[in-house]
Structures are given as structure tokens and as C-alpha cells.
Amino acid sequence: MREFFVAKASELKSGDRRIVTTDRGAEIGVFNHEGAYHAYSNTCLHQGGPACEGLMINRVAEVLGPGKTWEGEVFAEEMHFVCPWHGWEYDLKTGEAVGNRKLKLRNYDVVEHDGSIYVIA
Amino acid sequence: MDIPFKDPPPTEVRNLAGGEYSTIELLRHAAKQAVERKYRDFVIVDVDSHHYENETYREVFKYIESPVIRRAALESAERPGRSNLMNGQVGYQDISGRITRQRGRAREKTEPGEQRDIVMTKRWMDSMGVDYACLFPTPMLFLGLHPQPEIETALAQGYNRWLCEEVLAKEDRLVSMLYLPFNDPEAAYRTVKEFGDKKGVSGFMVTSPRYKPVHDNSYMKTYALLEEMGKPLSFHAAYNWNDQSMALMNRFISVHAVGFMMYNMIHLTNWVINGLPERFPNLKVMWIESGLTWVYSLMQRLDHSYMMRTSDAPALKRKPSEYMREMYYSSQPMEMPDDKSILEATFKMIKADTQLVWSSDYPHWDFDLPSVIYDLPFLNETAKRNILGGTAAKLFGIDPKVVKNIPGDIVAPGSRPLAGVAS
Numbered sequence: 001m002r003e004f005f006v007a008k009a010s011e012l013k014s015g016d017r018r019i020v021t022t023d024r025g026a027e028i029g030v031f032n033h034e035g036a037y038h039a040y041s042n043t044c045l046h047q048g049g050p051a052c053e054g055l056m057i058n059r060v061a062e063v064l065g066p067g068k069t070w071e072g073e074v075f076a077e078e079m080h081f082v083c084p085w086h087g088w089e090y091d092l093k094t095g096e097a098v099g100n101r102k103l104k105l106r107n108y109d110v111v112e113h114d115g116s117i118y119v120i121a
Numbered sequence: 122m123d124i125p126f127k128d129p130p131p132t133e134v135r136n137l138a139g140g141e142y143s144t145i146e147l148l149r150h151a152a153k154q155a156v157e158r159k160y161r162d163f164v165i166v167d168v169d170s171h172h173y174e175n176e177t178y179r180e181v182f183k184y185i186e187s188p189v190i191r192r193a194a195l196e197s198a199e200r201p202g203r204s205n206l207m208n209g210q211v212g213y214q215d216i217s218g219r220i221t222r223q224r225g226r227a228r229e230k231t232e233p234g235e236q237r238d239i240v241m242t243k244r245w246m247d248s249m250g251v252d253y254a255c256l257f258p259t260p261m262l263f264l265g266l267h268p269q270p271e272i273e274t275a276l277a278q279g280y281n282r283w284l285c286e287e288v289l290a291k292e293d294r295l296v297s298m299l300y301l302p303f304n305d306p307e308a309a310y311r312t313v314k315e316f317g318d319k320k321g322v323s324g325f326m327v328t329s330p331r332y333k334p335v336h337d338n339s340y341m342k343t344y345a346l347l348e349e350m351g352k353p354l355s356f357h358a359a360y361n362w363n364d365q366s367m368a369l370m371n372r373f374i375s376v377h378a379v380g381f382m383m384y385n386m387i388h389l390t391n392w393v394i395n396g397l398p399e400r401f402p403n404l405k406v407m408w409i410e411s412g413l414t415w416v417y418s419l420m421q422r423l424d425h426s427y428m429m430r431t432s433d434a435p436a437l438k439r440k441p442s443e444y445m446r447e448m449y450y451s452s453q454p455m456e457m458p459d460d461k462s463i464l465e466a467t468f469k470m471i472k473a474d475t476q477l478v479w480s481s482d483y484p485h486w487d488f489d490l491p492s493v494i495y496d497l498p499f500l501n502e503t504a505k506r507n508i509l510g511g512t513a514a515k516l517f518g519i520d521p522k523v524v525k526n527i528p529g530d531i532v533a534p535g536s537r538p539l540a541g542v543a544s
Contacts (some may be wrong), residue, residue, distance in 0.1 A: 047490050048150050055219050084147065084221040086487060 003111065003118035006030045012037075012117055019052060022121050028108055029053070030119050033079055033092050037110035039119045040095045045103050049085030056081050059089075059098065142225030144241060145528055148248035152528045154492050160250030161530055163506045164521040165491055166513035167246070167254040169357070169409050169451050169480035172238045173226075174258040174280060175201070180287070185279035190272065194279070207260060207276070208267045211362050213373055214486040222484055239292045245483050246294065250491055252510065252525045255323060255517070256288065256297050259485075262359040265303060265331035274302040281316055289321030294524060296517055298324035298355050298407075303331055306339035313343055317350045323517035324353035326409075329384035330361040336395035344401050353405035353449070353516055358385050382415040389419065389445070396436020398444040405516060407449040410482060412456050417467045420445050446472045449516065451480040452508070453489040465499045474504045478513040 006018050007030075017031045019042055027042035029052020044051035058075035065071045079092040089098045095105040109120045145152070155161075174181055178198035185191040190206075197205035215223035231240045238256075246254055261280060267273045277300045284297055299316050302308045316322050325347065327335075347354050360380025361367055367383075370376050385408050392398070392406065408416070423441035427434060437444070450471055458464055471477060482488045494500070494508050514521040 043150065047492065048154060050147070050150055054221055057217075057219070082219045084219070087216045087219040089219075 001120055003120055004028075006110070006117040006119050009112055009115050009117055015056070017052065019050075020119055020121075026121060027052075028119050028121060029081075030108075030110060030117070031056075031081070031092060036093075037112070037117065038092055038095075039108035039110050040090070040105040041108075043105075044083040044085065044088055045097060045105065046083065046086055046088045049083045049088075051083040051088070051090060051105060052081060054082040054084035056092070057089075141230060142222070142228040144222070144226075144229060144244040145248055147222055147225070148245055149528070151245075151490055152248045152250075152530075154490060155248070155250030155527045156530050158250075158492065158495050160491065160495075160525070161523065161527060164253070164510040164514055164519075164523055165249075165251045165479070165525070166510040166517065166519060167249075167251045167481045167483075168407070168478045168513050168517075169257060169453060170242070170246075170254045170483050171257050171259050171485055172242060173260075175207075175260050177238065177283075181280055181283045182276075183279075184282040184286075185275050187275050190275040191279070194276065206272065208263060209260065210263050210266075210360070212360075216486065220486045223486070226484065236287060236291060238288055239295065242295065243292075245481075247526050248528060249481060249483070250525055250527050251481070252523055253294050253296060253514070253517075253519050254481075255513075256284075256295050257326065257357060258300065261300060262328050262357060263330065263361075264300070265328040266361055266363075267304075270302070270304040270308075274305050274308040277302040278308075278312065278315075281312065285316060285319045285322065289319065292321075296321045296323040296519065298322075298326040298353065301325045301327050301343075303327045303340075304333060306337070306343065309340070310343045310346065313346050313350070313352070317346075317352055322352070323519075324355060324405075324407075326355045326357050327388075329356050329358045329388060330364070330380070331384075334391050335388050336391050336397060341400070344397065344404055348401045348404040351403075351405075351518075353407055355407040355409050356385055356388050358382070358408075358410040382411045385409075385411045386415055386419055389448075390423065393423065393437070393441045393444050394434045396434065398447065399436050399438065405449065407451065407478070407516075409451040409480065410453060412454050413450060413452065413464075413467050413471065413477075414456050416445065416450055417470050420470060442470075446470075446476065449476050449478055449512075451478055452494065453480040453482045454487045455489055455493050457493070461498065464497070468499070474507055475512060477508045478516070479509045 004020050004022055006020055012032045014032050014034050017029055020028045020030060028039050029042045030039045040052060042050050042052045057080055059078040059080055061074055061076040063071040063074055080089040080098060081092055082089050090105060091098055095107045097103040111118050182191060182194035182198055185194055193206050231237045264273050264276060281299045288295055289297060299322055301312055313325055358381040360376050362376050367376050367380055389408060420442035427441050479494050491509055495505050
């Protein structure tokens, strides 16, 4: 395990991300979401697409009324990133596939020192 | 062309903000799979892929024979997004922008003077490791629902002429099963006559959402002609949200899941129960883009009823499933049950080793890579290669020569002995 440079901390603002390729060829997506760093394998658990390179979008949630009637849909707080190949959505905070949370992308630790961000792989 | 993953620096950091769209970049993981699995060693044929003919309507419609309809069509092409000569469907396959290539492809660069459909298609083919692809249109999959049969016929003929002259004649790696204007049986017959011998025409295709039954007597001479010419007939699934049954469903996921099976279930049932395999024993029939589970189910349903009601299907000499097992099925979108023994049973049921043909459906939202077949633990290497290309090459009359150029692959194409194509 070693550290791989991701970016200067000043260059990876909230909402930004980078794809880091390690010396062994592994691709890792590193996200800054509201000041917290998250890093996951960039290989989708479905057919191997670039899981971390698609749209970032909030979870769509259903709104039910008091009598369990359908009242509409909203964007919830939970942030997802979406594999651009087929639309598999992942929870940004956990790396879980939101359609089946037993499935989870490999996650990596991220550290910051000397003004730079590193992912450990 | 840059190859993103070949000989990367020890660490490479990419910023995803903005930039051009590139098919090769989007599919670089597909190319990696193709290299790792050594697709360079055998031929891969994709029996169902697409382009977006609406992006070149101005060119396509010039080929419409009737000057009156040609003018109407060309005028329509100038005002896309408003009601025009083409019929459409409600649909949002891009999942509200989550499938990024649907929008991004407009930003992809091709060189001036290049035929864009050919260039764009070959980029994803090479990335996936595909040697030959059968190309179909996209919006025209709904053309069978056009309220004016003469418009369906005119647009189909124009499209077929454009495709033959501008694409198939110019690119040896592309073939097509041409659109049959099925609402006008005479026009369907004329289409087979006119185009059956053209370069790259591997067969003919009926878009499935339509309401004239396949056993109608008016189609028999077309089937006879196809059988005589040795050209396969395929039924390409789609949906019709305006169908009374489909209109009960409120989500695209529902209409897509059921609709893409339903019309092929109906047409196949009519095809078998009316004994068309007995009338046209040498006509090759293929069912496209309904996945596989419906076949497994329908075989059992029809066999079960048939043994009690043989008088309802007097033309049959065997059980319905036996006829069905002689037909061809495209694989995509291939269902992946958690328990792979269920998939294995489906493969056995449809005699996948000889009857299943891989398809990508690229660039549509639910495309499959060759690895959906290649990685199956219960298939041997010969079966994998048959399904991925050997069977389709025979069916389409394609010389099974490896011609792909996988980005990042280390070996030049064409320099190795071929293997794995069943005789």
C-alpha cells in the first residue's frame, strides 16, 4: 500500500473529482463532497463501466400522503454517482449500489497532508 | 488516436470536468476487457446494434422515391422536436441524462468528409472487440405504428436505399437486416426483391410493435421469397406505450420490460401455432432484443397447452418448443439471475450453443458487452465463440475473418490463425 497523489487540496473543491490510475493500473475515483473525501474503484460492478465518471445526482424519493397515497417525487439529500454506461447508481457516502445495497464498490482511504490529497492503494 | 490506458504513467490523474466526448474514452474499460480476454483470437459478430438515422434525416430522406413524400419528409427534417411526418413514442431511455452518451455523442468529433455513422460505429465496435455488426435504425423502430402505411413504405424504402448506398456499400464490417414495410405486404415483398441481393444485406427485419398478424395470407409470398433467397427474417422488439395494455403502466421501466417481450411473444406464438415452420422449413427466423427468459417460459406454456389442444394447431407435427429450438435468439438484454444455474437452464432450453447469437444493442441504454457471454462459467470456449460470432457469421454469410483493431491491443489484427468458429 502506498499513497498516490490526487490533487492539491485547493484544486479539489466540493463537487470535484479526479480519476487516479495507480502503478498497477487500478483506477480510483476520488470525490470531494461537501468537504469530505470519498474514493472508490472506478470499475462498475455491473459490466465494468467507469462507475465514477458519470452524473452526480441526488436520490429520487417518492412522497406518500397520510393515507399512503402517491403524492409525487423529490430529490432527497442522499448524493449518488451514476455509472454512465447503464445507469447503476452508487451512494457517494458508502459506495453501495442503491438498487441492491449488498453490492458495494471497493473503497479506499484518502489522506491530506502538506496541502495535498492522496489516495492509499 | 490516443489510447487512454495503454502504457499509463505510474500514476495518472484525470479531471472529469467538461471536455470533448469520445466513444473510445467512454469505452476504454470495454477495450481493456477485450484485450484481457483475447478477443483478437476469434471473430465477434453483433447481430443487433444501432445508429441514429434522425441525425442524418436530411440525407436519408433524399432517397425517398415519391417527390411529394420526399418534400414532406425533408421539410419535416427542418423542424425536429415539433410534430412532423415521423411518428414517435413517449420514452426517456437516457434515464434523465444518466446515460451520458445519448447527449455526449453530438460533441464527438469526426473528420470532414467521413461518413459519420460508419466512423462512430467502428469506434465502439473496435473498443468492444466486435468484427462485424448488423446495424439497425433507432426512431424508425416505431415506424410500424405510423397511421399511414404509404408513409411507412416510402420512408422505409428511402432509408433502405440510403443505408445500402451510403453505408453498406462503403464498409465491409457493417451489414443489416433491412427494414420491411410490413403494413403493406406487397411493399414488403417488393423490398425483398429490390434489396435482397445488395451488398451487406444479411436479411430483413420486422419491427415488432404492429397489429397485422404474421400468419396473414398476404405475407406468404414474402416468406417464400426469403426462404428461396436464403435470407433470415428477424423480428426486432420495441414497445408501444399507446397500446391499451401498455397504457396501464406508468413507468418507462415497466413498459420497456413488458413491451419488449410482449410483441415478440405474440408474433412467435402465431408463427408456431399456425404452422409457419412447417410451411417454410428452411426459412431462418430470429427474435431480437427481448432477452431470453420469455423463450423459456413460452416454450413451456405452449407445449403444455398443445398436448391437450392439438386440434387448435393442426399444422404442427411436433411440440411447439421443438420448432422454437430451431429459431435464433439475440442475447441482449441478457437477464442475469443471481443463481446462474437458472441462466444455464435457459441456455440449455433454447439450445444456445447453436441458436443464441450475441448482440450489443449499442449505443442504446441497456447495451451488453461480449463479456456477458464470455464470462459465463458454464460455457466452454467453443460455445462462447459460437454465440459471440461463429453462429451469426454462418447465418449472415460472413467470412469469419478477424478484422477488429482493439485500442491498446498489442497484436496487429489478421496475423494469427483463426480459431473457435464452428463448422
